Amino acid sequence: LLEHRGCDFLIANRNIRDNNGNCKRKNTxxxxxFNQVKAICxxxxxxxxxxxxxxxxxxxxxxxxxxxxxxARKPKCQYKGTLLTNRIVVVTCEGKLPVHYYEAQRGRQRTEV
Known part of the structure; x- marks a missing residue:
């Protein structure tokens, strides 16, 4: 599963790092x-x-x-992955495409009466 061992691989494979070339502190x-994410915009x-x-x-x-x-500096980046479910995703859109992930918010639980 991605949350257990995939963070290290994906971040290294996609060459994700901070602006100084160091290990990025957090990535989501x-x-x-992609079509479902694109639909947000x-x-x-x-x-x-x-x-x-x-x-x-x-x-x-x-x-x-x-x-x-x-x-830590590359290539010694090691990550702990956490799976979060039922999240509303907040992005910045440009030209009807999501170009920046802003945050995720907890989805509100609905209870029927």
Whole structure:
């Protein structure tokens, strides 16, 4: 599973690092196909004028990868992955495409009366 051993591989394979070329402290992967994520910027999201982001209508599973060895430099980046479910994804859209992951929020549970 991605959350247990995939963070190290994916981050290394995609050459993800911070602006100084060091290990990035945190990275998040959305577990979905690209069309579902793209839909957030194409009518399946709610635009927030206060910060220019768009919140997904659909809920997603995400894996948050946190650096275990702070201050490490490539290639010694090691991550702890955490699976988060039922998350509203917040992104920045440009040209109807998600270009920046902003955050994930807990989806509200609905209870029927």
């Amino acid at each position: 992967f959305i577990i979905s196909n 194409n009518g399946q999201g709610r635009y927030d004028q206060t910060n220019g982001t768009t919140k997904s209508v659909a809920k997603f599973r995400i894996v948050r990868c946190d650096l275990k060895n702070n201050g």
